[in-house]
Amino acid sequence: MTARCIMVLGTSSGAGKSWVATALCAYYRSQGLKVAPFKAQNMSNNARVVSTPDGQWGEIGTAQYLQALAAGAVPDVRMNPLLLKPEADTRSQVVLFGQVNDELSAMPWRGRSLKVWPQIAQALDELRAENDVVVIEGAGSPAEINLHASDVVNMRVAKHCNAHCLLVSDIDRGGAFAHLYGTWALLPEDEQKLIKGFVLNKFRGDASLLAPAPQLLEEKTGIPTVACIPMQFAHGLPEEDGVFDDRGSTGAGQAIHTTIAIIAYPRISNLDEFQPLMQVPGVRVVWARSPSQIADADWVILPGSKATAADLSWMRTQGLDAAIVAHASEGRRVLGICGGLQMLGEALIDLHGVDGNAAGLGLLPLATLFAQEKTVQPTTLTLPELQAPWNGLSRVQARGYEIHHGQTELRADMQAGAEQPAKELLPGMLWQGGNPAVVGTYLHGLFENAEVIHALFGHDAPSLEQVFARLAQGVGQWFEAGSL
Missing domain, CATH: 3.40.50.300 (P-loop containing nucleotide triphosphate hydrolases)
Known part of the structure; x- marks a missing residue:
């Protein structure tokens, strides 16, 4: 042949x-x-x-x-x-x-x-x-x-x-x-x-x-x-090289019930995984580069990054760091995925010149150490019991993948005296803060699971086969x- x-x-x-x-x-x-x-x-x-x-x-x-x-x-x-x-x-x-x-x-x-x-x-x-x-x-x-x-x-x-x-x-x-x-x-x-x-x-x-x-x-x-x-x-496929706009959303022109602000830092990675959110009726996705763009958002998502320390520095220059912390303090949802998860922690530690050292946003008591070897693997898991406002995801099965140099761990010394301690819900994979509105995970592809979209919004996104x-x-x- x-x-x-x-x-x-x-x-x-x-x-x-x-x-x-x-x-x-x-x-x-x-x-x-x-x-x-x-x-x-x-x-x-x-x-x-x-x-x-x-x-x-x-x-x-x-x-x-x-x-x-x-x-x-x-x-x-x-x-x-x-x-x-x-x-x-x-x-x-x-x-x-x-x-x-x-x-x-x-x-x-x-x-x-x-x-x-x-x-x-x-x-x-x-x-x-x-x-x-x-x-x-x-x-x-x-x-x-x-x-x-x-x-x-x-x-x-x-x-x-x-x-x-x-x-x-x-x-x-x-x-x-x-x-x-x-x-x-x-x-x-x-x-x-x-x-x-x-x-x-x-x-x-x-x-x-x-x-x-x-x-x-x-x-x-x-x-x-x-x-x-x-x-x-x-059309239902992610844009490969650029962020989306409202015209790519099936919810465009409909009554909006949820606004999700995704931080669009310079080295954003795996932004394609958010395409299903664009197709949920009543969901508006905003690609945020300034504090004003997250002011009225119901959720803020910190996506993956190919240069976590540099993108964290960029966020601070834009004033987004304080805006995200304020958003979380009001009990509104914050989700960090991969590099975004690392940013939500207390410290990024780089001993091998992989990414860079930086102080995190301090919303999760985590420290991330960058390893020379990259973790690359598919992942299937059952989400554990989560506290509100993420409790709708409890016991939902999710399939996705991991691509990261960082190895992240919960540090008890970083939450000493905290009234509500953070929890490591899945070892090395999923954490929920003492402020339960804040969640971080290494799982890419969460929203590509129909079960997740249905649990969060009560809607079914079109399948890829369709x-x-x-x-x-x-x-x-x-x-x-x-x-x-």
Whole structure:
């Protein structure tokens, strides 16, 4: 078996490559084909836990994880062999086949890319041998001419497997036809020939008004525009690289009963896990960067962070630290997840240069010691008895995952004399404060459990399978016959 390779390229980041690739995975699956996704190199702090060939647990980008589910495939580290997790503007942690690779993390960008190409090619070839179709996602733009010589994620991949390439542009931003033409024009002639169709994504309005632009573009390039995808608000998938807005919520325009403020610090990670909250009727999600944005919130969530100490410093600069403490003192809910949990404690202790030392917010009597080795594993648990206002979650089963360097423990000396002591409800995993409105956990993916959403809000969020079915149906409507 040698799979047909369909590659989704973009004129820029945010054009919709991940979303279109996920839709194509669902579509080919609906045609009865065996499908796998692939992205050679992903830069994202949104990651999921999957098994590795040697029986360990590793990380891949969330986009490829969801694409695998859309394809009906078991997520595999080969589907995203290289994952870059930004820790600062000029530094990323490099994850190769699911595992942190310190040697590659220390290498210059160009030298790193060329060194890993043989392994990337091998992973792709193995997936091609095992499937009918491999849906490949590019990164950024294939026409980044400063990076072309060291490319391992766009046209080098396309040429390696002679991919049928689709070039996607976000027409909602404006300038889509110039973006398509300019991207095509900057490619060498042999790579131009691999582009088989242009895709206009996020279109709002009357598609007939696009004429004669698609025809004129085809006259200049020889490439047809094969799809015009309508804007898809509330499509049910998380945005890979940016925070959401109210338009992505199924509750937008409805009477709001719960406002949840999620702190959007610079190195926020795993923000995709909050997508189900966007789909609960009557729930409003606010991505908060200032105290005013949490003033009227019912909940505050401190999400994961790839740079906990630095993001904690940023929060203090914004005045969010005092605002969060005040929020908790009023008995309103505060939830910390992973890095957010660590921030809720008293101290962050870094003896190995992993993250940094810092004083926490002091809402939980916890100390976190950063270990050199990263904990990466799936987790299934039954939530214990919690005090109000979180008591609705008592005895609810939850599945999720852990990705963290920090090891956190309850410190009795940090709550000496406390009228109400904090409790470690699950060792190393879940804590509730003496102020029971404050809870911290290492479990990512809590809100992706239908049982949790129902226990908290009395509603059922659409399942991923329902989302994938809609996407598969949409592909059949949006793309011209024979273009795939």
